[in-house]
Amino acid sequence: MPAWADAVLVPLISILLAALISAGVILAIGENPITAFMAMVDGALMKSTGWGYTLYYATNFIFTGLAVAVAFHARLFNIGGEGQAMVGGLGVALVCLYIPFPHWSLSLIFTIAAAGLFGAAWALIPAYLQAKRGSHIVITTIMFNFIAAALLNYVLVNMLKPAGAMEPATAAFPATTHLPTFFDMFASDGNPLFRGSPANVSFFIAVAACVLVWLLIWRTKLGYEIRAFGQSETAAEYAGISPVKITVVAMLISGALAGLMALNTTQGEAERLVLNASEGAGFIGIAVALMGRSHPVGVFLAALLFGFLYQGGAELAFWANIPRELVDVIQALVILFTGALDNMVRMPLEKAFLYFRKEAR
Template sequence: MKKMPKWADVLLIPAINLSLAFLISGLVIWAIGKDPWVAIKTMVQGSFGDSRGLGYTLYYTTNFIFTGLAVAVASHARLFNIGGEGQATVGGLGVALVCLAVPWPHWTLALPAAILGGALFGAAWAAIPAYLQAKRGSHIVITTIMFNFIAAALLGYLLVNVLKEPGNMAAETRSFPPGAHLPTFHEMLAPFGIDFNKNAPANISFLVALLCLIGFYVLIWKTRLGYAIRAFGQSESAAVYAGISPVKITIIAMLISGGLAGLMAINNVMGEAERLILNSVEGAGFIGIAVALMGRNHPVGVFLAALLFGFLYQGGAELALWESIPRELIVVIQGLVILLTGALDNMVRAPLEKLFLSFGKGEA
């Protein structure tokens, strides 16, 4: 049976969906009395025009890479993990406990320990919904979204009653020791004579995220475990016939997913805030769903989608600052992207697939 070429599925359909989203957004901007062309120029200039804007864009992109990969791993096993928000929240707790437990002499020692702490805590938070799905039949969507609220409540309690620095009115931990501060792009690029804005929050965790993209590709497409995950996601009955355990794959896929979501904390908790605060995730767990959907659960697609949403976040802030366009309008644009790449994806896919097949351009 012939189907649409892979490049059209991976590149052309998302490009059309994105163009439609921006077209509709432009009409909305025009309807409120603003110039859409000026708006897009402001967003691009504010996101990529200088090292400060680029630093913020890459900071947001880093968060979305981690949460996008978290959703993508589970999706390959046909598990819809929407608990990235809670897993990243608990991952932040793990990173904070590691950073505060030891007077770290240097970040090169603190970073691997924090990676381990964030991944373990995120995986542990995903393990409970995974067990309930695999052994008790509880739906993963329901349990993971419930655990988002439990994670927020747990962190709030711990920050107010256990981890808050004495005498501090804010619900946050004390600052991490200097040895647990990650180098920013300014510090990383200065030895090469490159002047990067010192106030931009992008840091070395961006490189960790890129390594996770590579590791994700190797895991899913180059290992036996990845093959088992994909086989289970394609057909549970066929996977069982081949000797693949549904319980084992469900739990392992969710552990990896939760661990990746927990890794986000090395960027926002350790790299940017340098302490644990309430609501440090700021919705990145939910944006990861859109990133995985738009990126077709492929590392290249996840990176490009994460960069797009990083651009929308930073560009939206610039619009609100310079053009007096409400910040909520960027949420509308994000919603349109999610709607067109997710719920309405078949609106573009079906006619395009028919077009390719009618010209005999399909693949077997």
């Protein structure tokens, strides 16, 4: 099958199948699927506030999708993005609360470093266990998600929560660490673009991360070693590539990218550290990486799609007579078809391309 068909046709057909089944489910509860789809489009794309929320969610998914994608290239399945993002948020909070900054731009340099380092550190132990002891990366990263949640809960309740407060959250960050929102950047008198939306400057950091990951994977020696190791560990070893080094380095980069998600949720939107700061984006990043074929451009586009589904689904549940649980079903169907059932679409397409190639001869 041609590369363009694998990159474009397979995900597109998967999305269409998910949309058709979702339409059937909406019909089954007595609602109009066209009306529902138009409500999602109107809520997510037709207003600047909706676009702001769509891009806010997409920013989270870009970071976590890139994290999964980098690990995928080394044939590692990092399911620990959720925990790495939580611990990255802890790094952001410590920097914002305990270092006085005169301006948000200076604080951003330090919070990028802290989020990346804390996320990478949380990925280090599973990476070492996989590389040196053979512990499966899927199991260890899942376990570390729960450990991260327990650690964050303990730190918030016993160490960082302000005296007398009931909510497990830190105090608000100083104003000099608050990131500019899209409203701050693009609104003007008489033109209140993005009013009320949480999208902020971290979106552009996520876009820059896409470019840097592309350069890393396809334009550096390390990226070549990661891809070679992912294609064949035996051949990579024969070529002098260390499996231990690649496993650890790929997971460190993956964990750092997941940790950077905290820039958006913790420093950008909440402006404090709360208990559920990762918002489930670590798991959505798996579907984003699968749909995007582990390529930064594909990850970016898939993140926009899931940002649309999240914001459009919220609008649909709010305005239409459709239960919130059905919105979760629609999102789950997209994940199911683009991830778990990928071969259901791929295999018939491969047979079709093979048939037409034989006929052309």
